[in-house]
Amino acid sequence: xxxxxxxxxxxxxxxxxxxxxxxxxxxxxxxxxxxxxxxxxxxxxxxxxxxxxxxxxxxxxxxxxxxxxxxxxxxxxxxxxxxxxxxxxxxxxxxxxxxxxxxxxxxxxxxxxxxxxxxxxxxxxxxxxxxxxxxxxxxxxxxxxxxxxxxxxxxxxxxxxxxxxxxxxxxxxxxxxxxxxxxxxxxxxxxxxxxxxxxxxxxxxxxxxxxxxxxxxxxxxxxxxxxxxxxxxxxxxxxxxxxxxxxxxxxxxxxxxxxxxxxxxxxxxxxxxxxxxxxxxxxxxxxxxxxxxxxxxxxxxxxxxxxxxxxxxxxxxxxxxxxxxxxxxxxxxxxxxxxxxxxxxxxxxxxxxxxxxxxxxxxxxxxxxxxxxxxxxxxxxxxxxxxxxxxxxxxxxxxxxxxxxxxxxxxxxxxxxxxxxxxxxxxxxxxxxxxxxxxxxxxxxxxxxxxxxxxxxxxxxxxxxxxxxxxxxxxxxxxxxxxxxxxxxxxxxxxxxxxxxxxxxxxxxxxx
Ligand code: SAH
Ligand code: SF4
Ligand code: F3S
Numbered sequence: 001x002x003x004x005x006x007x008x009x010x011x012x013x014x015x016x017x018x019x020x021x022x023x024x025x026x027x028x029x030x031x032x033x034x035x036x037x038x039x040x041x042x043x044x045x046x047x048x049x050x051x052x053x054x055x056x057x058x059x060x061x062x063x064x065x066x067x068x069x070x071x072x073x074x075x076x077x078x079x080x081x082x083x084x085x086x087x088x089x090x091x092x093x094x095x096x097x098x099x100x101x102x103x104x105x106x107x108x109x110x111x112x113x114x115x116x117x118x119x120x121x122x123x124x125x126x127x128x129x130x131x132x133x134x135x136x137x138x139x140x141x142x143x144x145x146x147x148x149x150x151x152x153x154x155x156x157x158x159x160x161x162x163x164x165x166x167x168x169x170x171x172x173x174x175x176x177x178x179x180x181x182x183x184x185x186x187x188x189x190x191x192x193x194x195x196x197x198x199x200x201x202x203x204x205x206x207x208x209x210x211x212x213x214x215x216x217x218x219x220x221x222x223x224x225x226x227x228x229x230x231x232x233x234x235x236x237x238x239x240x241x242x243x244x245x246x247x248x249x250x251x252x253x254x255x256x257x258x259x260x261x262x263x264x265x266x267x268x269x270x271x272x273x274x275x276x277x278x279x280x281x282x283x284x285x286x287x288x289x290x291x292x293x294x295x296x297x298x299x300x301x302x303x304x305x306x307x308x309x310x311x312x313x314x315x316x317x318x319x320x321x322x323x324x325x326x327x328x329x330x331x332x333x334x335x336x337x338x339x340x341x342x343x344x345x346x347x348x349x350x351x352x353x354x355x356x357x358x359x360x361x362x363x364x365x366x367x368x369x370x371x372x373x374x375x376x377x378x379x380x381x382x383x384x385x386x387x388x389x390x391x392x393x394x395x396x397x398x399x400x401x402x403x404x405x406x407x408x409x410x411x412x413x414x415x416x417x418x419x420x421x422x423x424x425x426x427x428x429x430x431x432x433x434x435x436x437x438x439x440x441x442x443x444x445x446x447x448x449x450x451x452x453x454x455x456x457x458x459x460x461x462x463x464x465x466x467x468x469x470x471x472x473x474x475x476x477x478x479x480x481x482x483x484x485x486x487x488x489x490x491x492x493x494x495x496x497x498x499x500x501x502x503x504x505x506x507x508x509x510x511x512x
Contacts, residue, residue, distance in 0.1 A: 037151050037171060039408040041197035042235040045225060049278060050241040051201040058094055062179045065186075066097030072106035076124060077114025079302065080237075080266055081147055083217040084175060085112050088146070090207030091178045099209075103134060108142045108182065113149035115232045117404035121149055128163050135165040142185050144168040146175070148236035150195050154407055160191065171195035172237055176203050200238030204247055214262065214455055214485050216255045220248055220287065221267040226305060228332075229343045229411040230372065230403060233268055242273050245287055252294050261453050261487060262298035263291075270301045271308030285312035292316070292323050297487055298453065298470060300324045306331065306354055307345045318361040325362045326396075326471040329355075330370035334389030335382035338375050342411070348389060355393050366396045366441075366471040373430055374403045374423030376416035383426050390433055396471065397438045402427050435497075442473070442495035449505055450475065452490045454483045469500075479504040 071092040075085045088110060089099060100106050111127060114120040124145070135141050143166050149155045150171045159166050167185045170177065173196040184192045200223055210216055223238040224231075252263055265287075267273060273284040284301070291299055299322050306329055317323050333339050336347040346354075358365055371386060390398070402423045405412040452475045454467040464476050465483060476499060477490050483504065490502035 037153050037156055037195040038197045039151075039153055039235050042151060042238070045239050050276060052244070053201055053203045054205050056176050056203055056205050056207075058091075058179050062095065062183055064096055065179070065182060066092060066095040069097050069107040070100040070105055071097045071108045071110070072100050072103055073110045073112055074127065075112045075147075076120060077112075077116065077148065079217060079264065080219075080268065081112050081114060082211070083219060083266060084147070084172070086208045086210050086217070087175055087206045088112065088178060089209040091176075093209055094207050095179055095182070103131070107140070108144065109134075110144045110146055113145060113147035115148040115152055115155070115236055115406070117401065117406075119404070121155065124149060125158075128159075128166070132163075132165055142167045142182070144170065144181075144185070146170045146172075148172060148232070151197065151236040152232070152407070156193060156195065160193075164191070166191055168192040169195065171197075173198060173200050176206060198238065200241055202241055202243055204243070212455075213259065214453065215264065216260045216262070217264050217266050218248060218251050218255070219243060219267065220265045220270060220284075220301070221273050224268040225272070226269055226307075226345075227343060227410075229341065229414075230375065230406065230409060232406040232409060235408060237268060240269065240272050240276055242276055245274075245282060245290065248287065249290055249294070252291055252296065252299075256294050256296040259485070260296060261485065262300070263296060265291075265299070265301035267301075268303060269305040269308065270303065271305050271310070271313070275308075283310065283312065285310065285316045288313065288323055289316045289319075292319060292321050294322075297322055298324055300326060302328050304329050306351050309354055309358075311357070314357055314361045317358075320362075324470045325365040326368070327358065327365060328368045328370075329358075331389065331393075332370060332372050333375065333378075333382070334386035335378075338378055338382050341414075342372075342375060348385065352389070352392065367393060368472070369393075369395050369398045371398055371400045371430060372403050373400065373426040374418055374420075376403070376411060376414040376418070378403075378418060378426075383430075387430065387433055390430070390437070394437055394441070395434075396441050398434045400427060400430050400434060439495070439497065442498075442500060445473070445492040445500055446495050447492065449489050449491050450500075450502070451487050452477070452502075453487050454479070454485065456484055457481075474499040475502050476500070477502040477504055 073085050073088055075082050103109055109131060111124055113124045131143055135143055145159060145166055150169045156169055159169060168181050170181050174194050177194060181192055181194055221240060221242040223240045224234045225240040227234050255263060271284055273287060274282040304327060331351055332342055332344055334348055339347060355367065373383060450469045452467040452469055454465050456466065458464040458466040458476050465479050466474060466476050468474055475490055489505040491505050492500045492502045494501040
């Protein structure tokens with residue numbers, strides 16, 4: 001469990017983000033921009049087939065645009081957004097820009113935003129406040145907002161009204177248009193807004209600059225059609241659409257050839273992979289069965305939805321090898337009634353049965369989860385069902401959140417009679433169970449030997465190396481720097497609150 005995440009989730013405040021007070025009519029402004037977002041449009045799910053594009057290219061006249069210029073991207077939110085940042089960076093590099101890690105030296109600053117909870121959005125508006133003086137000092141600096149928040153009408157209106165110094169806003173479907181958007185922003189005095197509220201296509205040949213060369217992300221699908229009643233993602237990311245297996249296999253092979261040690265397959269609901277293929281019956285199980293034959297030590301995926309987790313996938317995962325037996329399986333609540341209101345489309349019993357099947361097939365599997373407390377009108381009994389489910393499953397850890405109403409979602413319209421104080425108290429009670437079980441699970445590692453993918457020096461001590469086990473436990477240990485990028489055996493000496501301390505086991509030692 002991430003300490004920062006818990007603190008964040010305790011700071012949720014209910015607040016209306018629309019600008020009813022101003023009474024200003026922004027419709028005229030939208031005549032000057034490309035396209036404003038619309039949540040209503042974003043909700044539509046048509047029958048058209050997904051269009052695949054392989055024709056991304058930068059117009060010749062824009063190719064030198066970045067010469068002598070630097071870009072800086074700040075990323076918020078999930079791994080999907082982090083991976084989008086890798087694509088944005090790839091496009092910047094193709095345009096001739098250089099990366100920088102300081103805002104002060106950047107010529108273009110992009111905020112790749114997250115809309116999942118109110119406090120995620122507050123952080124971005126806070127950062128925009130900090131950027132204002134920078135823009136005043138250097139009027140040539142371009143400031144852009146992209147990612148999930150740009151897909152929300154209320155956010156775009158608020159930026160138009162209160163943050164005039166922003167030069168560009170573009171959405172999650174418009175990343176490939178970065179060259180044109182930058183060009184327009186350089187030429188125009190108006191704010192450039194380009195947000196397509198469409199269902200989404202798949203664009204295959206986008207450039208990428210990956211963060212690091214040990215672990216890589218690979219999108220297997222985009223969007224989400226689940227429409228859980230609390231969640232903004234289906235509106236910000238468009239409809240579910242899968243990449244073709246051959247494209248994914250090729251990308252993973254390519255990463256393996258480059259020496260990557262671990263791949264994380266990405267999607268908001270990876271278990272729905274392939275359901276949109278009109279021409280074949282092919283799901284995540286089939287894909288994993290092919291990927292496990294590739295010579296790469298570790299393959300994981302995120303995020304799983306319990307509803308679509310099928311028996312064939314369990315059968316394939318049980319084959320082990322490079323398919324890791326750590327499954328992140330968000331449950332959200334332990335109460336069937338709350339799950340129904342959340343439109344999760346499974347019950348407590350169904351979830352527990354799925355866990356039983358997974359553990360039967362993979363006795364050493366570890367499970368982690370996401371939980372929301374304080375969903376509208378959640379009763380004390382319903383909350384206690386979450387606690388009891390948590391104890392029953394014995395998750396290794398969990399991300400826990402206080403429910404945050406998102407404008408435009410069905411849950412935001414539900415009347416809610418649970419005071420924030422009660423929600424905060426529930427979050428604390430849940431966290432103490434989460435911490436208790438995590439500590440117990442970590443303790444079990446003491447004296448055991450684990451395989452660690454060494455990622456680099458520990459943040460707190462450059463003498464110490466740090467890496468993750470196949471079950472995502474962070475291990476700190478002393479070893480030569482040559483171990484970085486490799487999987488080594490480490491004996492766990494001590495379990496700390498969130499991490500393990502160990503000693504590298506000399507693999508070369510021979511018993512005579
Ligand atoms: N697609 C993934 C998760 C996406 S968002 C899934 O379905 O599991 C990550 C987590 O944020 C969710 O699992 C949920 O626990 C939390 N979350 C989403 N919307 C939220 C909201 N409105 N308020 C509080 N937490 C939320
Ligand atoms: Fe949101 Fe539900 Fe989709 Fe996950 S499955 S992204 S929680 S709507
Ligand atoms: Fe946030 Fe968008 Fe990811 S809302 S969690 S960045 S899909």
